[in-house]
Amino acid sequence: MNESVPTDWLDQPARPLDQAAAQAATERQGRLTKPPGALGQLEYLAIRLAAMQGRTCPAVDQVAITVFAADHGIAAAGVSAFPQSVTAAMVRNFLRGGAAISVAARSLGAQLSIVDVGVAHPVEVPADAVAHFYKHAVAAGTADSRSGPAMTPAQCAQALDAGRASVDAALAAGAQLYIGGEMGIANTTAAAALACLLTDASATRLCGPGTGLDAAGVAHKVEVVDALIHRHAADSAGDALEALRRVGGFEIAALVGALVRCAQRGLPALVDGFIVSVAALVAQRLCPDVADWCFYAHQSAEPGHRHVLDACGAQPLLALDMRLGEGTGAAMAVPLLRMACDLHAGMATFDEAGVADGQ
Structure with missing residues (x-):
C-alpha cells in the first residue's frame, strides 16, 4: 500500500498441510471395498481434508457460517437494481432467520453469524434474532471509488x-469448516473492478447482472468499471492489497482477512460464489498457500465467475446456476464434503469385509 497500514499479521505463514495424514488417508482409500478411484473426487476431498485436519478420517460436522455486510459508495453510480437500504433490511432478515442462508444454516446445523462491517443504514437487531450479530462497523459504507480510493489504509x-x-471466534467455538458470505448492494461492481485490476481482464468480461440488472444496466456497469480501472490501475499495479483498498468493499476485505486467517490457523474454508472468489484471489496474492486451505463450492451464474475461478486455479464442486451470494452456494456443498468424510470413514476395508481385493 502507498500508506502505512497495520497489517503485519497478514505476513504470518499458512499452516503446512499434514502430509503423513494425507498418506494415511490415501492408503485407507486403497483398502476400501471398491475399485481404486471409483468414488472419484469424493476420494480426493477426503484426502485433502485429512491433510488439513491432520487425521486419517476427517470430519466437517461443525460448520461456521459468517456473513459480512457492508455498503458501497459506488452504488451512487446507479449500478444496482436495488437501493442501499436493502443491505440493512437483509441483515435484519438474516437475524430473524428468513433468508436463504438462514434456512441453509438451520438445515446443516451450522452456526450462523452476521457481522456489520459498514452498513450505511441503521441495523435494528430484532428481539427474536436467531443468528449471532457482531458490530464491527468501519464506516457507513465505503467512499465512492470514482473519485478516490474506496477505503483509507486504516479502514x-x-x-x-x-x-x-471471525475465524478466531469460529475456531474457539469448535468449527471444523468455515464459510464466508457477503451482503452489500453494489458489491458485484466492486468485485468486478477488483478482479479486473488483479487479472487485467476487461470489464465486459467480468461484469454481469448481479442482483438483476437488464442489458442496459449491465452496459452501464461496464462503463463504470472501465472508469474505475482507468483511475486506479496505475496506482495498484502488482499490489493486491492496494487494489483492494482502492476499489473493494469492507465486506470483501473482511473475507480476504478471514481466508488468510483460515490458512494461518489451519481451518478449511469453503469458498462461495463470485464475490467471495474474488476475495480468495486477493488472499492468494497475499499468501499463495491460502489455496491449500480452500475448497471452491460452485460456479455461479455470474458471467465473470469462471474467469476468477481459473485465476485461483480452482475447480468448483457444483454448478447450479446460483447467484444469490450470502454464502448459500457454499452451504449447498457442505453435504458433499460430509458424504466424502462418511464414505471414507464408514466403508469397510477388504480385510474387514472378507472380500478379496483382486491383488
Missing part, C-alpha cells in the same frame, strides 16, 4: 481484522 486494515476475528 482497510480494520475490515481485514474483522475477518481475522
Whole structure:
C-alpha cells in the first residue's frame, strides 16, 4: 500500500498441510471395498481434508457460517437494481432467520453469524434474532471509488481484522469448516473492478447482472468499471492489497482477512460464489498457500465467475446456476464434503469385509 497500514499479521505463514495424514488417508482409500478411484473426487476431498485436519478420517460436522455486510459508495453510480437500504433490511432478515442462508444454516446445523462491517443504514437487531450479530462497523459504507480510493489504509486494515476475528471466534467455538458470505448492494461492481485490476481482464468480461440488472444496466456497469480501472490501475499495479483498498468493499476485505486467517490457523474454508472468489484471489496474492486451505463450492451464474475461478486455479464442486451470494452456494456443498468424510470413514476395508481385493 502507498500508506502505512497495520497489517503485519497478514505476513504470518499458512499452516503446512499434514502430509503423513494425507498418506494415511490415501492408503485407507486403497483398502476400501471398491475399485481404486471409483468414488472419484469424493476420494480426493477426503484426502485433502485429512491433510488439513491432520487425521486419517476427517470430519466437517461443525460448520461456521459468517456473513459480512457492508455498503458501497459506488452504488451512487446507479449500478444496482436495488437501493442501499436493502443491505440493512437483509441483515435484519438474516437475524430473524428468513433468508436463504438462514434456512441453509438451520438445515446443516451450522452456526450462523452476521457481522456489520459498514452498513450505511441503521441495523435494528430484532428481539427474536436467531443468528449471532457482531458490530464491527468501519464506516457507513465505503467512499465512492470514482473519485478516490474506496477505503483509507486504516479502514482497510480494520475490515481485514474483522475477518481475522471471525475465524478466531469460529475456531474457539469448535468449527471444523468455515464459510464466508457477503451482503452489500453494489458489491458485484466492486468485485468486478477488483478482479479486473488483479487479472487485467476487461470489464465486459467480468461484469454481469448481479442482483438483476437488464442489458442496459449491465452496459452501464461496464462503463463504470472501465472508469474505475482507468483511475486506479496505475496506482495498484502488482499490489493486491492496494487494489483492494482502492476499489473493494469492507465486506470483501473482511473475507480476504478471514481466508488468510483460515490458512494461518489451519481451518478449511469453503469458498462461495463470485464475490467471495474474488476475495480468495486477493488472499492468494497475499499468501499463495491460502489455496491449500480452500475448497471452491460452485460456479455461479455470474458471467465473470469462471474467469476468477481459473485465476485461483480452482475447480468448483457444483454448478447450479446460483447467484444469490450470502454464502448459500457454499452451504449447498457442505453435504458433499460430509458424504466424502462418511464414505471414507464408514466403508469397510477388504480385510474387514472378507472380500478379496483382486491383488
